Each structure stands twice: as C-alpha cells, then as structure tokens.
C-alpha cells in the first residue's frame with residue numbers, strides 16, 4: 263500500500279469507528295517499532311515528526327525511511343508534519359513527500375492564527391489533511407514550552423474551522439505535552455468543543471493521560487491522538503539499562519533491536535487503549 267494521505271487515514275478511522283494514534287519518529291528504531299505495532303493491530307495510523315525533531319535528519323531522510331518501510335505494509339499510514347510553526351516548515355515537508363500537515367499558529371492571537379492557517383491551507387493540497395490548533399496546549403515538547411497556554415474557547419470553534427478550511431482541529435482541554443502529574447481532560451469542555459466543530463478533533467499529549475480517558479475519546483469526536491514521550495522514553499530507557507548492566511556493552515545492533523521491541527510494545531499498547539473494541 264505504501265504511504266497514504268492523512269485524509270485516507272481519517273476517513274478509514276471514522277468509517278470503522280477507530281481512533282488513530284499519531285506517533286513521533288526521529289530515527290530508524292522508532293520507525294521500525296511503530297510500523298511493527300501498526301501491522302500487529304491493523305489500525306490506520308499517523309507517523310509524524312516535528313521541526314524540532316527533524317534537525318538531525320531533515321524531512322527527506324524521514325520520508326525515505328518511513329515510505330520504504332511502509333511499501334510492504336497493508337494498513338493505511340500517513341506521514342504527518344507535527345507542529346509546523348512556519349510556512350517554510352509546511353512547504354519543506356510537503357516537498358519531501360509528507361502527506362499530512364499541521365500548522366500550529368496557536369501561539370499567536372486569533373486573527374493571526376487564522377491567517378497563517380489559511381496560508382498553510384493554500385500550500386497543502388486538498389487531498390492531504392490539514393490540522394490546525396485553537397487554544398494553546400501546555401507542557402513541554404522537546405524542551406520548548408508554548409509561548410502561551412490557553413484552553414480552547416468553544417465559542418470560537420465553528421468560525422475557526424470554517425475560516426481555516428482544515429480537516430482536523432487540535433484542542434487544548436486539559437491535555438498537556440509530556441509527562442505531568444494528574445493530567446486529565448475536561449470532558450465537559452471537550453463535549454462543548456465537539457458540538458461546535460464540523461471536523462474531527464485531535465488530542466495532543468497522549469502519553470500523560472489516564473487510560474480510562476483515552477479509551478473514551480472516540481465518543482467525543484476525537485480521531486487522532488498524539489503520543490511522543492512514551493516512545494522516546496522507551497528508546498532512551500533501553501539504552502540506559504543496557505549501559506547500566508554493562509558499561510562495556512558494544513553490541514549496538516543488539517541494543518537497537520531491543521529498543522525496537524520496546525517501542526513496538528509501547529505503541530501497540532497505546533493503539534489498543536485508544537481502541538478498546540479491538541480486543
């Protein structure tokens with residue numbers, strides 16, 4: 263099947279009543295781990311990278327690695343730009359072959375958020391999905407905190423979705439990036455946002471949310487849940503444990519393959535938590 267567009271992943275999830283995980287990659291171990299979990303579960307998925315994590319490789323390497331691995335996979339998977347902050351992020355990732363785009367201008371005032379999101383819409387082909395953000399999700403992503411932190415205002419949702427022409431709306435309803443204690447989604451607020459939104463919703467910060475809330479997101483019009491910290495931690499933990507067990511360890515391939523397995527386990531668990539009916 264190979265890479266598909268973000269719209270295909272959304273449409274398939276909506277028609278099958280599924281929630282897509284969106285998992286951040288940085289390197290080959292993470293990519294291999296994610297795709298193995300996708301094959302194990304058969305759930306359509308986003309693989310994504312943020313500009314802050316593309317500094318090592320650039321978008322082209324990420325595209326080459328992901329698309330090559332997906333060439334033999336029979337499950338729809340899109341390659342998504344996570345937290346594009348500038349129009350250059352959007353055009354560079356599209357030029358590399360990405361099939362789904364997030365423009366995150368949520369750090370700006372409402373009017374500038376709309377205008378930048380509209381420009382991203384003009385750059386993004388209609389057959390690809392565009393995700394935009396209203397309200398600003400807190401917490402730390404790659405050691406960068408948001409410029410401001412604000413919950414999504416349900417009164418702004420309908421007009422924002424209409425004006426931007428986006429297919430996905432990322433919302434700030436108590437969810438935060440990374441690990442923070444006692445994080446919970448405000449389900450009353452999420453319900454109000456859902457009722458105002460003509461498009462499916464996206465929840466960032468999936469690593470820190472309680473499993474019982476993740477398992478219910480499908481009932482709130484959520485179709486995409488971002489998970490990054492869990493995978494990164496699984497990779498780092500694997501190497502840390504190998505070193506702690508033997509400071510003279512030199513089998514990089516053995517530890518790298520252990521990392522792939524650890525990442526597969528984390529991703530598969532998250533996909534199953536998001537889709538309890540999979541059993």
Ligand SMILES: [Zn+2]
Pocket residue numbers: 345399403439466467488
């Ligand atoms: Zn995010």
